[in-house]
Amino acid sequence: MTNSSLRVGFIGAGQMALAMARGFVDRGGIAPQSILASDPYPEALQRFEQSIPGCNTTDDNQAVIDESDVVILAVKPQMMHEAAESISDIPSGCLLISIAAGITLPKLTELFPTTRIVRVMPNTPCLVGMAACGYSATSDIAPEDIERTQQLLESTGVALQVPEKLLDAVTGLSGSGPAFIYMLIEAMSDAGVRQGLPRNIATQLAAQTVKGAAEMVLATGEHPGALKDKVTSPGGTTIAGVHVLEKAGFRGAMIDAISAAAARSRELGLD
Numbered sequence: 158m159t160n161s162s163l164r165v166g167f168i169g170a171g172q173m174a175l176a177m178a179r180g181f182v183d184r185g186g187i188a189p190q191s192i193l194a195s196d197p198y199p200e201a202l203q204r205f206e207q208s209i210p211g212c213n214t215t216d217d218n219q220a221v222i223d224e225s226d227v228v229i230l231a232v233k234p235q236m237m238h239e240a241a242e243s244i245s246d247i248p249s250g251c252l253l254i255s256i257a258a259g260i261t262l263p264k265l266t267e268l269f270p271t272t273r274i275v276r277v278m279p280n281t282p283c284l285v286g287m288a289a290c291g292y293s294a295t296s297d298i299a300p301e302d303i304e305r306t307q308q309l310l311e312s313t314g315v316a317l318q319v320p321e322k323l324l325d326a327v328t329g330l331s332g333s334g335p336a337f338i339y340m341l342i343e344a345m346s347d348a349g350v351r352q353g354l355p356r357n358i359a360t361q362l363a364a365q366t367v368k369g370a371a372e373m374v375l376a377t378g379e380h381p382g383a384l385k386d387k388v389t390s391p392g393g394t395t396i397a398g399v400h401v402l403e404k405a406g407f408r409g410a411m412i413d414a415i416s417a418a419a420a421r422s423r424e425l426g427l428d
């Protein structure tokens with residue numbers, strides 16, 4: 158089946174469902190008419206319809222399962238039990254993809270009567286084709302289901318298969334990571350404004366600097382530390398700033414933040 162004929166459903170039409178649906182339509186060759194999203198919250202469905210003109214919406218989760226080839230489970234982890242209870246039957250042709258933080262594959266297969274299920278951790282930059290996704294599936298899943306998952310996720314950015322025990326780490330790093338980077342960009346922009354730059358110029362310079370530095374890491378394959386050294390002229394400006402960041406515990410704070418997010422993911426899985 159080509160992507161143009163693939164029917165993709167979303168159970169939960171919130172932020173992440175929207176970002177993925179937009180990515181699938183813009184870059185994955187999925188027709189808006191082939192997208193069906195359910196949510197109990199009418200405003201969420203309205204927002205979804207406005208963002209994906211031509212898509213279909215419903216308040217009936219079972220209808221999404223019955224009328225889709227792939228269904229993304231995009232409810233909060235705390236709502237997964239309730240979502241599962243609203244589904245009585247899963248046709249054999251339907252592949253389920255859970256994006257909920259923390260909910261493990263054994264838990265998912267207990268909640269949903271199917272073995273065709275993949276656990277994915279995407280991130281919101283899939284909206285602009287720059288996602289970093291990790292995913293994992295049970296060992297008895299068909300290779301075609303892995304291929305389908307890989308293909309769909311790749312249309313929104315990078316998709317890496319990892320052992321399930323690493324998915325909470327992926328959640329802390331790349332699932333939650335965009336929020337940490339937005340905070341960094343905001344802080345850099347504030348610093349620019351503090352130094353007299355107009356806000357729009359400061360934010361543009363900060364965001365482009367983050368994007369450029371990220372691209373340097375990916376394109377050159379060099380260690381980030383080596384790239385940092387190339388910016389850091391002896392006795393120059395950068396080392397003065399690096400010293401301040403080291404004294405403030407910048408690296409430790411980032412490691413602690415990602416570790417806390419990963420720990421929270423593990424905790425959500427225990428509910």
Ligand SMILES: NC(=O)C1=CN([C@@H]2O[C@H](COP(=O)(O)OP(=O)(O)OC[C@H]3O[C@@H](n4cnc5c(N)ncnc54)[C@H](OP(=O)(O)O)[C@@H]3O)[C@@H](O)[C@H]2O)C=CC1
Nearest residue numbers: 169170171172173196198201231232233234236240257258
């Ligand atoms: N936001 C992100 O960056 C990322 C989120 N995720 C995961 O994606 C999932 C969704 O997160 P996010 O989009 O941020 O959350 P949102 O709250 O924006 O979206 C979830 C939506 O699901 C709806 N919902 C609640 N119960 C049900 C139900 N029984 N059936 C159908 N829909 C229901 C909610 O309605 P209501 O508001 O009325 O409860 C809400 O509109 C989470 O599991 C999260 O862990 C994964 C990676 C990144």
Ligand SMILES: O=C(O)[C@@H]1CCC=N1
Nearest residue numbers: 257258328332333334
């Ligand atoms: O904050 C959260 O719980 C979700 C999961 C990863 C990103 N957002």
